Amino acid sequence: MLTEVVDRVMQKELKIPEQASILVAVSGGPDSIALLHILESLSKEYRWRIGVIHVNHQLRGEESLLDEQYVTDVCTQLEVPCWTEAVDVKKAQREEGGNKQDIARALRYEVFAKVAKRESFGYVALGHHQDDQAETILMRLIRGTHSSGLTGIPIRRKWKEIELIRPLLSSSREMVDTFCKQHHLEPRIDQSNLVAEYTRNFLRLQIFPELEKINPKVKETIAQLGARVLEEEEVWKEWEGKALEQVLLRQDDRQVSWSRKRFQDLPIALQRRVVKLILSSLEWLTDVEITYSRIEQIRNWASSPTPSGEIHLEKGILVRKSYEMVTILKQSNKDEATKLTWEELELKIPGEIEYHPSLGTIEACLFEQPQPTEWFSSYPSAVFDYDQLPDSSIFVRSRKAGDRMSCFGFQGSKKVKELMIEKQIPRHLRDQIPVVHIEGQVLWIPDVRRSAIAPITNQTSCYLYLRWHSYKMLE
Known part of the structure; x- marks a missing residue:
């Protein structure tokens, strides 16, 4: 038989x-x-x-x-x-x-x-055999598994160029x-x-x-359950694939990022599926068991009202939330030390300085006429009336606690930390953005805000353009 x-x-x-x-x-x-x-x-x-x-x-x-x-x-x-x-x-x-x-x-x-x-x-x-299948499904159920884990052992699976049957x-x-x-x-x-x-x-x-x-046929019953779940998984795979396409923002061999809003719009069942699919796609996670509790931890963190922050999981897994984006990445030495600092450097005018060897340079240019928008539209830039600036050197450094900036439309000044929050600059990136200052006053923070110091007017005759050349997209 x-x-x-x-x-x-x-x-x-x-x-x-x-x-x-x-x-x-x-x-x-x-x-x-x-x-x-x-x-x-x-x-x-x-x-x-x-x-x-x-x-x-x-x-x-x-x-x-x-x-x-x-x-x-x-x-x-x-x-x-x-x-x-x-x-x-x-x-x-x-x-x-x-x-x-x-x-x-x-x-x-x-x-x-x-x-x-x-x-x-x-x-x-x-x-x-069937008994092994029943034992596997029950063991996963006891330990905690997502529904796809109830499919048990596959009858056929492609693995390393061979077919396991x-x-x-x-x-x-x-x-x-x-x-x-x-x-x-x-x-x-x-x-x-x-x-x-x-x-x-x-x-x-x-x-x-x-x-x-x-139930004398309990093993057969459990194995049959696995077979039915397997059939349903084929439908789920199509749904979860479409859902992932909707929320995915970026993916490479180190990290995956997705939209918080689109993710939260998904039914909870699909949220779980998308998280599992993302974890399964990361090759460096092959030795980490993708449990239901792990999926729920990430899903709940991504959906929580906290606008930004990060959680550290085992095996160097870092889940980072930055306002409207959630990222899962493999933690590196750079991630472990998110505060990047460097010496305060003087910016020659005209001239250019590398404010950090891995992040980029600040360029200063003087012109007698305003430059066309195309000249600086590809880089974060700011323009000042050079003659209105104090007769002092301009310096570039990382941000410091208590930094403040005078802003157009505000009386007094505003904390740089608040300005970065308003611009939704993720916490782990704030120390990577240069602060340009003169005589202790913050003049410009690329990608954040220009100060109210030395505005351009009809009487401006010397234009100081500052331009930030970032070596790469900050991660």
């Missing part, structure tokens, strides 16, 4: 063509041994090229070596080529930290990809065990699977037996 089920899955669901090259991942346990025998028997009809990869995780001493020898012997009997690879899980855990099971899985899949590519296999067949995913562990008994197979039993130390084992050994008292 199991052979017929796998045959149907291979043809109808996976649509594996004739003469395909299939590398079967075989641990030596019942699932992978049954899958190997079934695919090997079907290969005669469909002319598939079958091979085996066995990964020795070196976690169980002599038992691991016996598993490897057993798989090698089975392949010899079936006349199927076999490749064995050893990985050092314990060493990787010492060097990188993390969960032992996750590290073993990552190393195992890297071996699959390497051998498949080297030996020209287009598919890697894995022995996950799971022909047993609609078959139960009971069907696998029955197949092994009927065909007198004696697979290896990993004794660590019988200890409720790991979450998956605990669910299988203690939780599911209790749930089956309520």
Whole structure:
């Protein structure tokens, strides 16, 4: 019966063509041994090229070596080529930290990809079955997941130029065990699977037996739920893709920015989807689990009334809100030290100074006639009546606490901090904007405001133009 089920899955669901090259991942346990025998028997009809990869995780001493020898012997009997690879899980855990099971899985899949590519296999067949699917979905539900996590293990997935396929995913562990008994197979039993130390084992050994008292087909029911959610996910993907297009402002290999207003106009369900889609698109986030709580943290921060600020998450994730824009980026040394300061520099007139080696220059030019708008429209600029300025040097520096500026239309002066807030200059950028001053009075702040000092009049005969050449868009 199991052979017929796998045959149907291979043809109808996976649509594996004739003469395909299939590398079967075989641990030596019942699932992978049954899958190997079934695919090997079907290969005669469909002319598939079958091979085996066995990964020795070196976690169980002599038992691991016996598993490897057993798989090698089975392949010899079936006349199927076999490749064995050893990985050092314990060493990787010492060097990188993390969960032992996750590290073993990552190393195992890297071996699959390497051998498949080297030996020209287009598919890697894995022995996950319906019980594994139910355990995975319940485990994600308990830990906290978004709805897409309820799809469970995909029956087919493209990964590193190969296709990962799971022909047993609609078959139960009971069907696998029955197949092994009927065909007198004696697979290896990993004794660590019988200890409720790991979450998956605990669910299988203690939780599911209790749930089956309520519903004997609970595993099948949960797996069917995953299948239905998967179908619905195809519709959601189209909706969330369109929503992302609506809100996205900028994206590169370091950061993603989107519109707060457009984001807040989305239904909450789509907001969550968009955040997840953004996190999934960042290659440097591949080692960070995208949990429901993480998505909610970012979504709530983006939607909160606070106009600007930032939150720091694990793995160097920085979520920055700047008025109408939200940005997720990888924190760098520059982000960790947002206050950029430099020496106070004198601006020669005419002349030019580099006010900071990474930010830009200030240029000063004198003219007897006003210049056309086109002359300075491409850069932040300001013009003054040079003869009305104090007979003193002009300096450029970073902002200081307590800086004030006299402004047209205001009596007295106004705090520079307030002016920057009014212009919606993000907090993390305010120290990157130069302050031009003379005799202690703020004369001009590029992209913010020109002071009321030395205005142009009909009597102006000498025009001082100041122009800010920024090296790059401030981030």
